[in-house]
Amino acid sequence: xxxxxxxxxxxxxxxxxxxxxxxxxxxxxxxxxxxxxxxxxxxxxxxxxxxxxxxxxxxxxxxxxxxxxxxxxxxxxxxxxxxxxxxxxxxxxxxxxxxxxxxxxxxxxxxxxxxxxxxxxxxxxxxxxxxxxxxxxxxxxxxxxxxxxxxxxxxxxxxxxxxxxxxxxxxxxxxxxxxxxxxxxxxxxxxxxxxxxxxxxxxxxxxxxxxxxxxxxxxxxxxxxxxxxxxxxxxxx
Numbered sequence: 609x610x611x612x613x614x615x616x617x618x619x620x621x622x623x624x625x626x627x628x629x630x631x632x633x634x635x636x637x638x639x640x641x642x643x644x645x646x647x648x649x650x651x652x653x654x655x656x657x658x659x660x661x662x663x664x665x666x667x668x669x670x671x672x673x674x675x676x677x678x679x680x681x682x683x684x685x686x687x688x689x690x691x692x693x694x695x696x697x698x699x700x701x702x703x704x705x706x707x708x709x710x711x712x713x714x715x716x717x718x719x720x721x722x723x724x725x726x727x728x729x730x731x732x733x734x735x736x737x738x739x740x741x742x743x744x745x746x747x748x749x750x751x752x753x754x755x756x757x758x759x760x761x762x763x764x765x766x767x768x769x770x771x772x773x774x775x776x777x778x779x780x781x782x783x784x785x786x787x788x789x790x791x792x793x794x795x796x797x798x799x800x801x802x803x804x805x806x807x808x809x810x811x812x813x814x815x816x817x818x819x820x821x822x823x824x825x826x827x828x829x830x831x832x833x834x835x836x837x838x839x840x841x842x843x844x845x
Contacts, residue, residue, distance in 0.1 A: 615651070616664050619648050619652065619668075620664070620668055622651060623645070623647050623648040626640075627643075630644070631678070637679075637684075638680060638684050641687065644668055648668040651665075708738040709741075710742070710834060711742065712834065712835050713742055713835070713840065714742040714746045714817075714840065715746065715835070716832050717746040717817065720832055720842060721789065721817070721842065723789060724788070725749040725750075727750050727751065727789070728787045729743055730755060730787045730791065731752070731753070731755070733793070733794065734762075734774060735761055736764050736768060737764070737765040737768040737769040739791055739793060741768075741769065744769075744771065750789075752769070752773070754766075754769065754772050755782055757776065757779070783809060784805060784806060784809045785810060787810065789815040790810070790816050791818075791819075792817070793818070794821060799822065800823055800824070802818070803816060811845065812845055813845065814844070815842060815845070816842075816843040818840070818843075819839075820838045820839060820840075828842055828843055
């Protein structure tokens with residue numbers, strides 16, 4: 609992982625270079641603005657935290673607006689905002705936007721929670737598919753589903769994980785009843801809500817698995833440790 613603020617500087621510099629190049633090629637200013645903002649939003653994955661990702665994604669359009677380099681109508685500045693909201697929707701602030709699951713974070717999960725062949729497994733808030741890929745390593749015979757609120761992230765996840773069924777939707781409104789295991793990489797504040805939902809909807813014997821964050825005040829059924837030292841918390845219904 610690059611040391612901060614190098615990821616931001618690289619992303620902002622790359623977005624500016626792309627924007628300038630597109631203008632030189634004769635592309636309209638609005639189109640160049642959108643494409644460069646999209647490139648910056650993609651580079652925001654280099655940020656290690658939610659706030660750093662937000663700074664990386666918003667840095668280019670903000671700096672362009674302040675620089676006065678290009679004259680655009682006032683409404684044009686709403687377009688990069690709309691693009692950023694597609695990738696980082698408002699409800700993501702209360703969930704966990706783009707916290708990628710490390711590659712080997714779930715190794716040992718299948719030994720702790722054996723699942724029948726063809727069992728349904730959900731990655732709730734699948735982002736770009738890192739969690740689904742980790743789940744596939746653990747359960748190659750399971751039927752993997754992913755649910756993601758952001759349409760662009762859902763599209764990229766579906767391309768990266770063609771063997772999974774990836775849908776756009778709200779994890780809190782979705783029905784978790786069909787799943788033998790639901791995997792989350794959320795935030796501490798949302799874990800009590802997740803466990804309450806799992807207990808209300810999932811069948812006895814089903815599992816809720818959380819990377820890093822436990823449900824405060826609730827004794828877990830089990831606990832694993834990922835190779836990077838993070839805890840994997842296991843809750844059986």
